[in-house]
Amino acid sequence: MYLAIDDTDSSNSMCTTYIIERIITESKYDIIGYPELVRLNPNISYKTRGNGALNINLGRGSGEKILIGFSSGRKIYGFERMYMDADEDDVIEMASSIVGDLSELDDPKTNPGIVVSNERLDEHLYKKALQEDININYIENIIKNKRYKKFKNGHGIIGAAASLAWNKKRVTYELLNYRYPHYENIEKDKKMDIAMIPEKYQSTFNNIDYRNKYPAIFPKPKTPVIFGIRGISRDDIFKSYMEIRENYKIDDEAAIIYKTNQGTDDHILHEPELLNDLGSYRLTGTISSMPFSIEGGHHFIGFTYHGYSLYLAAFEPTKEFRHVIDSLIPGDIVSAYGSLDGNTLKLEKIDVIYTADLLKNEPPFCTKCNVKTRSKGKNDYRCPVCGARYHTPRITKIKRGIEPGRYEVPVIARRHLSMPLKLASHFGLQ
Ligand code: ATP
Numbered sequence: 001m002y003l004a005i006d007d008t009d010s011s012n013s014m015c016t017t018y019i020i021e022r023i024i025t026e027s028k029y030d031i032i033g034y035p036e037l038v039r040l041n042p043n044i045s046y047k048t049r050g051n052g053a054l055n056i057n058l059g060r061g062s063g064e065k066i067l068i069g070f071s072s073g074r075k076i077y078g079f080e081r082m083y084m085d086a087d088e089d090d091v092i093e094m095a096s097s098i099v100g101d102l103s104e105l106d107d108p109k110t111n112p113g114i115v116v117s118n119e120r121l122d123e124h125l126y127k128k129a130l131q132e133d134i135n136i137n138y139i140e141n142i143i144k145n146k147r148y149k150k151f152k153n154g155h156g157i158i159g160a161a162a163s164l165a166w167n168k169k170r171v172t173y174e175l176l177n178y179r180y181p182h183y184e185n186i187e188k189d190k191k192m193d194i195a196m197i198p199e200k201y202q203s204t205f206n207n208i209d210y211r212n213k214y215p216a217i218f219p220k221p222k223t224p225v226i227f228g229i230r231g232i233s234r235d236d237i238f239k240s241y242m243e244i245r246e247n248y249k250i251d252d253e254a255a256i257i258y259k260t261n262q263g264t265d266d267h268i269l270h271e272p273e274l275l276n277d278l279g280s281y282r283l284t285g286t287i288s289s290m291p292f293s294i295e296g297g298h299h300f301i302g303f304t305y306h307g308y309s310l311y312l313a314a315f316e317p318t319k320e321f322r323h324v325i326d327s328l329i330p331g332d333i334v335s336a337y338g339s340l341d342g343n344t345l346k347l348e349k350i351d352v353i354y355t356a357d358l359l360k361n362e363p364p365f366c367t368k369c370n371v372k373t374r375s376k377g378k379n380d381y382r383c384p385v386c387g388a389r390y391h392t393p394r395i396t397k398i399k400r401g402i403e404p405g406r407y408e409v410p411v412i413a414r415r416h417l418s419m420p421l422k423l424a425s426h427f428g429l430q
Helices: 016-026 088-102 123-131 136-142 156-163 188-199 234-247 316-326
Strands: 002-006 030-032 036-039 052-071 074-085 113-117 147-150 172-178 225-231 254-260 268-270 280-287 292-294 298-305 308-314 333-341 344-354 358-362 374-377 380-382 394-398 405-408
Touching: 002 016, 002 088, 002 156, 016 052, 016 074, 016 088, 016 172, 016 254, 036 156, 052 156, 088 113, 088 147, 113 156, 123 156, 136 156, 147 156, 172 234, 188 225, 188 234, 225 234, 234 254, 280 308, 280 344, 298 316, 308 316, 308 333, 316 344, 316 405
Parallel strands: 030 074, 036 254, 268 280, 308 344
Antiparallel strands: 002 052, 002 113, 030 052, 036 052, 052 074, 052 254, 113 147, 172 225, 172 254, 280 298, 280 333, 292 298, 298 308, 333 344, 344 405, 358 394, 374 380
């Protein structure tokens, strides 16, 4: 029996993943497979942080069992198969009580939703939830024959239902560990040292941003999450987690490894004919203006894609990535990845495919004396030796400040769903 939940936290406390951990620990059922952490449209305005929804499959398990975490010293396993489904009423009752107790219901923006289903939902819903702002009535119509529970306006049923439609074509893992209500302060330097541990494994990603001194495995607000290690190998994730736990004496109460769509670029639609606000795209087109910046350190450049005139944006948080934008000129051809807000594509990464020639006028050489002429005004050049006059400049190419290649925002500015370039070959992309 699938149980999905979303929208339980506020911006400064709780985390829906912690509620799932509590449900896993307190439930009388086994977990089938892994718990799932599914990120949805990153451009939804009412998200708290990373627009993540969670689901688990509950029942009596059989077949091989895989370690998926621990809670209060007890090991938690995910089973390969289900031999008996969980009782629907039991599941909704138990989940409602835990969600009701732990959710930040006083926060006006917190509207938890629970969906229970004995089957996955059609993947079209997942794709839609990555691109659009879905109306709650649309979801209630899809789940009308299922058990679901809304707290307050129940907006969380949108993310919850969409998480059950995740097609799992591209999968990564994240291990999150917890202490409720939050772990005591770890100083910044120590956080940087800790974040170096998973970084030793090539299969992990988004651990640390050295350049910007940002230990990305730690959440910014205080929540029950202590840290999260992301990667494509669950073994490497577990090894680095154990090393951190032992070396730094981290006194966590639980840790769970999730299957996720993080780092998969599942939100990116490739080269569509029509663009919609709030969608995320890869668009191949031509740079159409010189770069410019506005107050606050946000950098932009004009870009044409099919009939669309857009701006590509590298906002201040993207730090050194802004130099990439500054190095482009009209005529360059790029594939830009990002999300659309009005006529601005907020960049996550960019493939520079072709760099146009950057030309400069220089004084020509005197054909008789073979010395460089001197400029005496517009298109007026004189030989300093024989005085011969020339009216046509010599056109030379200037070395460009950028080469064709792939460029991505630094870890500090990376979105959960964005595929880091280092994962491209893992997912069979060149
Ligand atoms: P956290 O990551 O800390 O759990 P969050 O960023 O996921 O928080 P929520 O508090 O869960 O934010 O709020 C997200 C809200 O957006 C939920 O109500 C969810 O149902 C809803 N939602 C998710 N995707 C869509 C979508 N495509 N269209 C409309 N609503 C959506």
